[in-house]
Amino acid sequence: MKALDPMVFYAVLVEMMGPWLFWSLILLTAFGLGTFAWVIFREKGLSSRRLVRCELIGVAGGFGALWLMAYVTVSGFTDAGGPVDWLLIGLIWGGGLVGTTILSYASFGLRDRFRWQKRIRTDEKTWPGG
Amino acid sequence: MTFSERKESSKEKNLQSNSCKDCSRRDFLKLFPLLAGTALCMHAQQSEASEPTKTKARIVIAGAGAAGLAAAAQLAKRLDGAEIVLCDARKEHYYQPGFTLVAAGLKPPGYTVSATADYIPPGVKWIPESIVEFDPAGNRVVTDKGQIVRYDFLIVATGLKLDFAGITGMDPALIGKNGLGCVYAGPDAAYATWKAISDFADKGGVGLFGRPKTEMKCAGAPIKHTFITDDHLRRRGNRGKAEIIYAAHNKTLFSIPIVSEKVRMLYEDRGVDIRHEHVLTAIDPARRRATFATPTGNAEIGYDFINVIPPMRAPDVVRKSPLAWRDGPFAADGWMEVDKGTLRHKRFANVFGVGDVAGVPKGKTAASVKWQVPVAVDHLVATIAGTTPELIYTGYTSCPLITRLGRAMLVEFDYKDNLVPSFPGVIAPLEELWITWVMKTIALKPTYIAMLRGKA
Numbered sequence: 001m002k003a004l005d006p007m008v009f010y011a012v013l014v015e016m017m018g019p020w021l022f023w024s025l026i027l028l029t030a031f032g033l034g035t036f037a038w039v040i041f042r043e044k045g046l047s048s049r050r051l052v053r054c055e056l057i058g059v060a061g062g063f064g065a066l067w068l069m070a071y072v073t074v075s076g077f078t079d080a081g082g083p084v085d086w087l088l089i090g091l092i093w094g095g096g097l098v099g100t101t102i103l104s105y106a107s108f109g110l111r112d113r114f115r116w117q118k119r120i121r122t123d124e125k126t127w128p129g130g
Numbered sequence: 131m132t133f134s135e136r137k138e139s140s141k142e143k144n145l146q147s148n149s150c151k152d153c154s155r156r157d158f159l160k161l162f163p164l165l166a167g168t169a170l171c172m173h174a175q176q177s178e179a180s181e182p183t184k185t186k187a188r189i190v191i192a193g194a195g196a197a198g199l200a201a202a203a204q205l206a207k208r209l210d211g212a213e214i215v216l217c218d219a220r221k222e223h224y225y226q227p228g229f230t231l232v233a234a235g236l237k238p239p240g241y242t243v244s245a246t247a248d249y250i251p252p253g254v255k256w257i258p259e260s261i262v263e264f265d266p267a268g269n270r271v272v273t274d275k276g277q278i279v280r281y282d283f284l285i286v287a288t289g290l291k292l293d294f295a296g297i298t299g300m301d302p303a304l305i306g307k308n309g310l311g312c313v314y315a316g317p318d319a320a321y322a323t324w325k326a327i328s329d330f331a332d333k334g335g336v337g338l339f340g341r342p343k344t345e346m347k348c349a350g351a352p353i354k355h356t357f358i359t360d361d362h363l364r365r366r367g368n369r370g371k372a373e374i375i376y377a378a379h380n381k382t383l384f385s386i387p388i389v390s391e392k393v394r395m396l397y398e399d400r401g402v403d404i405r406h407e408h409v410l411t412a413i414d415p416a417r418r419r420a421t422f423a424t425p426t427g428n429a430e431i432g433y434d435f436i437n438v439i440p441p442m443r444a445p446d447v448v449r450k451s452p453l454a455w456r457d458g459p460f461a462a463d464g465w466m467e468v469d470k471g472t473l474r475h476k477r478f479a480n481v482f483g484v485g486d487v488a489g490v491p492k493g494k495t496a497a498s499v500k501w502q503v504p505v506a507v508d509h510l511v512a513t514i515a516g517t518t519p520e521l522i523y524t525g526y527t528s529c530p531l532i533t534r535l536g537r538a539m540l541v542e543f544d545y546k547d548n549l550v551p552s553f554p555g556v557i558a559p560l561e562e563l564w565i566t567w568v569m570k571t572i573a574l575k576p577t578y579i580a581m582l583r584g585k586a
């Protein structure tokens with residue numbers, strides 16, 4: 001009778017975070033991934049300069065995720081007691097890093113796009129006869 | 131009786147000998163959804179994929195704690211048309227595993243308190259009255275307001291009674307004063323215990339810990355508090371000023387031999403002085419002295435802080451009813467006479483006992499409730515539907531045994547004293563780990579609440 005049931009996973013996460021935070025995070029993730037994909041599509045590839053900048057922010061995001069985890073579990077990383085703890089710490093840090101990198105890449109991509117469009121519009125306006 | 135329970139119960143006896151795959155401990159993975167990728171989505175053992183069973187059965191659930199609410203939620207899902215009634219006078223719901231964190235100074239008392247009304251499933255009627263009489267021969271219960279409630283099926287989930295009167299001189303009103311602690315007595319008592327522990331951690335002296343001789347809920351809790359207090363003393367640089375004594379009721383420290391040995395090693399490492407075969411019988415709160423019954427007579431120990439854990443028994447209403455065991459190890463304290471595999475009463479086939487009140491070996495934890503309730507519900511529903519029940523309870527229970535602030539051991543075991551780790555090779559059961567602490571602090575409560583709602 002054992003079956004995979006994502007509803008259990010969902011129910012526990014909603015209890016853990018409350019529906020508002022849970023759905024805000026889902027929306028943020030969807031926004032981040034969607035925008036990231038859109039930016040790559042519009043720019044026809046990854047901008048390596050922007051990516052490096054975002055990865056640096058991502059490193060800070062990884063540490064932010066670790067801090068958040070330490071805060072909610074009222075503990076610290078000196079409490080790691082075995083390999084699985086280091087694995088978990090790595091996963092949390094990695095999750096924070098990847099999430100922040102994608103979000104910041106998407107945000108910078110959006111910002112750059114808007115600036116670029118604004119410049120085109122301004123250029124159109126200042127074009128002789130425009 | 132209008133149902134074919136008796137016929138079914140004989141079928142169940144045959145089933146019982148088969149070990150049940152569905153009750154596999156690995157299902158427990160879903161208790162920790164944060165940690166185990168897809169495994170965490172393992173669904174419970176309820177056979178709830180099928181259509182709800184149509185019935186007009188009247189089902190009374192005595193007690194709206196962890197087990198009663200979980201049973202109500204599962205029955206409401208699996209039955210269509212049943213009249214389900216919950217009886218419990220208590221308006222607050224206590225998340226009791228959180229008492230440990232409150233008494234460790236990590237959470238406020240409110241962390242453990244919510245409203246029973248929030249978990250009553252739609253369609254289930256709640257009578258906010260206590261049951262004062264069980265009449266299983268007459269298929270009825272009587273409440274403290276004189277209401278008679280008749281049933282076709284009864285689920286008893288009244289939890290247990292903390293028998294403070296079993297310790298001469300013990301007065302719950304004194305908890306928090308004169309170095310007297312008691313983690314078990316409720317959210318405020320847990321908080322008052324924290325104040326007393328904190329005071330002790332500042333001043334040092336003799337800290338006295340132990341457990342009762344009776345069956346008890348969460349047998350790991352007395353041990354956890356020994357470690358937690360030790361850690362608070364160390365963090366404040368006062369461990370050298372304190373002596374910690376653990377009074378064990380018998381020759382072991384935990385009912386599972388391998389865990390007992392591990393705790394002994396950890397106690398040795400932390401400098402905890404173990405006194406075996408010491409059963410607390412009396413305290414003098416003003417003089418701060420505790421009396422223990424030992425094989426060689428009474429022994430008195432003076433203390434600066436004591437964590438009193440009173441004897442635990444079935445609530446009087448169960449103990450004095452025909453539902454209690456009449457002989458054997460569970461008779462003296464009146465635990466309910468149920469089959470340990472099916473949770474069905476051995477003499478009244480339309481009655482089930484789940485949670486702390488059940489007279490089964492071990493298993494007085496919320497984790498046991500998690501695995502007992504689907505079994506009892508499955509057998510009850512199968513009786514109504516005239517089908518063969520599928521589930522058997524193997525005695526699975528678990529305890530995140532905190533060994534210091536920030537680390538715990540995930541101890542999982544069954545009736546046979548086997549360790550049954552949910553994450554073999556990943557989370558070693560006898561290893562002090564942060565990941566287990568993470569589960570205890572953030573994953574356990576939401577999973578427990580989801581269980582009350584019938585969603586986990």
Ligand SMILES: Cc1cc2nc3c(=O)[nH]c(=O)nc-3n(C[C@H](O)[C@H](O)[C@H](O)COP(=O)(O)OP(=O)(O)OC[C@H]3O[C@@H](n4cnc5c(N)ncnc54)[C@H](O)[C@@H]3O)c2cc1C
Pocket residue numbers: 192193194195196197198217218219220225226227228229230259260261262287288289290313314347348351445447484485486487494495496497498499528529530
């Ligand atoms: C300090 C502490 C730490 C714990 N730690 C853990 C842990 O880490 N992990 C774990 O899994 N478990 C832990 N537990 C155990 C867990 O909380 C219990 O095993 C679980 O709550 C049992 O559920 P229950 O429904 O049987 O009893 P309860 O949840 O106690 O509910 C019993 C209900 O029955 C009602 N009732 C009583 N008498 C009557 C009556 N006559 N009529 C009607 N209603 C009645 C009560 O009002 C109550 O609402 C801990 C418990 C404590 C105290």
